[in-house]
Amino acid sequence: MAAAANKVDGEGAPQALKRVALIGNPNVGKSVIFGLLTGKYTTVSNYPGTTVEVSYGNISLDGNRFLLVDTPGVNSLLPMSEDEKVTRDILLAERPAVVVQVGDAKNLKRTLVITIQLAEMGLPVVLDLNMEDESRDKGISIDKESLSSLLGISVIGTVAPEKKGIKDLNAAILRGSRAPSVPVNYGPVVEEYAKKIAALLPPANISRRSIAFMVLAGDGSLAGWLKTNLDENTIEAVEALRDECAVKTGRSVGLHINEARLRRASVIAESVIHRSAEKENKFMSFIGQASMHPLWGLPILLLVLFCIYEFVGVFGAGTLVNFFEKIIFGRYLNPMFTKLVDTLVPIQFVRDLIVGQYGIITMALTYAIAIILPITTTFFIAFAILEDSGYLPRLAVMSNRVFNIMGLSGKAVLPMILGLGCGTMAVMTTRILESRRDRLIATFLLALAIPCSAQLGVILGMLSSLSAMAMAIWIMCVLVVLLFSGFLAAKILPGKRSEFFLEIPPLRKPALANVALKTMNRAVWYLKEAVPLFVLGTLVLFALDKLSLIQVIEKASSPVIVGFLGLPEKATESFIIGFLRRDYGAAGLFALSRQGLLTPVQSLVSLVTITLFIPCLASFFMIIKERGIRTAVSMLVIITPVALAFGGALNWVLRRFNIGV
């Protein structure tokens, strides 16, 4: 772990660089603080689980350099999901000079439960109570001086988006800190066994007593650490002690420990909190409630969908694409470049490569920048607003039942919706799901039936030029495949779905600056990610064309493409580049339909097929990374025929029953 971290740092003498770890409950603003301290952007949103991996950044305070570590949020340092384990493992493996614990000022009790655990670990802590503005509106004020003297550590108050208190935080980090003193007595039995187990443990970066409590609480995620640090006999002895303690306690030791911490935290919190009348924003909390209400939730959802459709489908995929493709590229850039290349480059082959039918500028860049960039950018804006408002967890509440059919809980809506942004990021976000089984189903559904923003935008653009009927059929097809394959996967895979449990953050007004920054970052990231692959795909087509192989492939795949799917031979190209990126494939279809080469039925069939088609190369690599090569390949083997078969079936049905779209 430490070695990997050093690699990330890469500058100067990494061993000498002191580490500062940001730790805290989910959705308290650790990433905002990280951004403020390092000047480095990491995704910030208003839902728990935005950060699923560790980010590192350098900070320099008065000439002292530190390596700052941002971690996924935890409710307890007894991990209950993969992202929580990441955080605990950092504390176990690294030796931070200071832990900056970020807490929600209006939720002091929960904050202190973590402080207590950090204190037990013997880690030096600076406590940052963030979101002081929100807690003030709730009528909650905290006597930070008393709290500081009670805990024996610095307690800073901040309002991160307004940069309030950041200077104080910097100063506190620089001063250094010590372990808070909040001893908790867990009663004679647990204390006795904690002592006995601690005596058997090897020295570690955190106190042995704290590891003993993890063992006593039955933390299964600790097994790996125990195995590498203890011999078999000692592990057996430790486990025997743990079981003995459980018998003597007569109830869940984990719960017993947790309750003792909560009681202590509650006593401290009550002694430093002063309550006054609430000045809550009634409107926001009303909308927040209504958006998950059984009756009002649905119209609000439809309104949200309608707005997204208008903004992304009509404005982005319609107005903006027209402007960029027809005017900027069609009227100015492409003719200009063609002229330029024609006069400058004497070789026909090179001319074709740059501005020909499969040219890098005329095809790859036109698709990437004129067709897809406006669509993804508008989608990213809409999406950032949704993320920052806190609507997504509310959507999870609304859709929990539907996800139950697919053997998942409503929590899976977060990676699924993120998948509408980008499948690659979404596969990583499946880490917030509790079980391996849930993560597997969610990844499979993402790869099969969730179109990414680029693809979705192109599809919306094409569908909006067809008819409402076509749109309805496309939505129905995707939903049927999603529900049915989820249902099947849930039946086939052993195990039970995890029960739904999700924290709902308050509804907040999205900050324009963050929406803009996030959209910028994602758009840049998209260009970096997509353009090289677009160029590569174009080169492949170019080579196939020059070698006259394209006709061969079109002929060879004609039984499937022409016979089965009923599409023109030219559509084969879209599926070839679709292997690299689904959105590129969709863009190819888009271009075909704009040239009038696809009938409405053909458009619909090709869209449904490309929606279900294999995920793009980048997300395929992410699936390999997260789920392993075997799983990734099996998904590919299942998805390709399913997509083609479903498209074929749709083609048959539409023609057989003469359904006009």
Add this chain to the structure above:
Amino acid sequence: MPEEPCRMRAEPATEKKQFEDEALETIWELLEKGPDVHLSQLSSELKNEQALIGMEADGLIKITGSKVEFTEQGRLRARDITRRHRLAERLFADVLALNEYEEDACRLEHVISTEVEEAICTFLGHPPTCPHGRPIPRGKCCKLYARNVTPLVVSLADAHVGDDFRVVFLRTPMIDRLASIGLVAGSTIKLFQKKPSYVIKIDETTIAIDEEVARGIFVKKHERRPEEFS
């Protein structure tokens, strides 16, 4: 109070009392099904003529020909014993989540005092029926709270939306996860909605959960808002 070893008080008449209890309970059950009870309907263990005649002599039942009837005293005792049995069933089935509880319920009905019986009844919220759906005869405690029809301790799944509750106990595999956000026995929570998912608030934390999880959170109605404590 120092713990003392548990000793049963010697009751010479235990066997007789047990027989009477069983007989009274059976007759009560039969009377729930039909208007009359005949000796032939009693199970073989209860067809102990001598003992039945003894009960008649004690003024618990009246036997006319083959027909068996309660005296007022007998009816009251039958009612109590049935009530204790069915309350015990409720306790085992709902709170302890046992599947095999019949035998223990049979044993418990003979030994619990009126105080314990009323405490159980109150704890369960004066349940109207046993797990098999047969009515539980009302006790004194139920009448005291006759106007308060909602049970005292209910699962969150049976609780009213919009109310504040105090968590009494939890019985769900999610117990650690709930504890990690501060929801343990003794916490005060507010129930916002049940559909499409349950949404509850504890302190300043709002969470959404499934009905299955909600079913395992047992609560008592809490009249005061937490702010009013300070």
